[in-house]
Amino acid sequence: MFTSILIANRGEIAVRIIRAARELGIRTIAVYSEADRLAPHVLAADEAYLIGPAPSAESYLRGDRIVDVALRAGADAIHPGYGFLAERAPFIRQVRDAGLVFVGPSAEAVEAMGDKTAARRRMIAAGVPVVPGTSDPLADAAEARQAAEEIGYPVLLKAAAGGGGKGMRIVQSSAEIESAFGSAGREAKSAFGDDAVYVEKYLAGPRHLEIQILADRAGTTVHLGERECSIQRRHQKLVEEAPSAVLTADERFAMGATAVAAGRAVQYEGAGTVEFLYQHGAFYFLEMNTRIQVEHPVTELVTGIDLVQWQIRIAAGEALNFAQTDVSFRGHAIECRITSEDPANSFLPSAGRIEWLEIPSGAGVRWDGGIARGYEIGLHYDPMLAKVIVHAPSRELAIDRMRRALTELRVVGVETSAPFHLRVMEEADFRAGKLDILYLDRHGDELTDFEPSDEELRVVALATVLLEEERRARRSITRIDHGDALGSGWSGRGGWTGR
């Protein structure tokens, strides 16, 4: 096993990896930008190194500096987390050329799956079902139009280098294709440095299901069941759960076997996720994510398997000590991604200082967070602040538990997505398991209308009047005391009853 590991990331996932490594008895080394000197991942680590200014291109994306730090700090391995350098093959080579271990798959596997069109061809060859579409990037809007007409509208334009919904556009008709091609390319260019876009058939209302796989160096590959991630906004997942409310055991077995085959086709090593679109019992390969995913905890909770620890153990050369038949599923888990986005205002990013934070806890609740009170939320990084994850014996109980956990969460200083998540937990179709990737298009308005109820109105009005009375009372006492400190019996922060 390693003695020390460098975590090339920030936020909640850096904290998560530090926790996993510490439990394995490994010394943890954090890196940070100038904006993150006091960030939770720096405070949590055994050692921390400054790697550059706030913009990620000058810090968390500087693979050269990160490898230098790893060598200087005497790290054995580098864990990339997700995002940033996690799926950049040149970085993986840089790490390995420096004599360090990259916690993740080979550069070749990342390349094979990272180029979405090449991945499609490879999956077709491996017998994995795929959605109809082009296998090559489109040269221009005219070619996009031609391909779209062959496949039939609606189509989906997707960044070849992409993921996470950036550089992706649904196109309903030929009238929209030119502007969609332009904006998808621009967004892809700014997010990934590559404007290549391809097109595929857009399915009417599929579910997004994905299979977690785990593979050791000897090639033993198992799957750990599915996660349902159909609730998405602009292809960004907002709520994830395991198991799916609809998948039968036979379907799970078939999808699992397909995901294992997909992994084997690229000699995959470590933790990976094979994403599928699922509609009417049929499933199509979407892409493979060659890294740990944001939503990994729901799988951990229902299988009892620590994915991040297994990533590290596999990278250190350990073999899986269990077989497919040993994997069983217990209960139901749900995750809500709490972001600094305002659901009442089209999910616009919200920046500011976390002035107050109360974290949900109690039975069956897990908080994977990267924020703390006093921490400044800027606009340099992803808006995800933390994840609330719950585990309960059934889906219904898990929903009720999430609802309870979300009412315990209190954040002041930035707007968060939490009120939206609370609405989802109460929405009838979600509770009935009626989900597909258009869920938010259907329910977005009701889930983001935060008109205060009469009850809330009354509470807020009353509180405000009592605050005003308190302020006036304090001011008049200050006046009597000739502007001295507040009078005795009146403390600025002390209790005061509105009589």
Added chain:
Amino acid sequence: MRYYVTVAGRTVEVEISGDAIVVDGTPIEAALLTVPGTDLRHLMIGTESHPLLVRTGGRNGTWHVTLNGRTLLVEAIDERSRTIREMSGAPTTDAEKVVVAPMPGLIVRVEVEVGAAVTMGQGLIVVEAMKMENELKAPADGIVKKIEVAAGSAVEKGAVLVVLE
């Protein structure tokens, strides 16, 4: 003392005199305490328990109150101040239809022209921040009176982008 409290465009009347509190005509008992050493307030209405977080707003009488995960901007003015405001002709509520930048970012596209009639919810401007394009929508029906930015300009948080009338 009678207060008019405005939240999200609705107004509640609260009358407070000595121990008596009357909300929209209904007498109630209430107490507001501070949890020592914290920003957490606790409002007890009769026996109903309501934890709240509060911060003072930009001007007198305004407060940011966080309840059920949402932060609401609330304004409480007393009867006398309200009368003065009405006589001076100042608007009693924020009637301006101004679209401001909710965060620093880059203007990608302006989707309307001066003089155009827009309906509530219609897209006006696309701003890029955190590597995502965000469409800012009209807060109400109106006519575009002024556009203060063009595609390609960088804007600070709070910058006025579009004025509707």
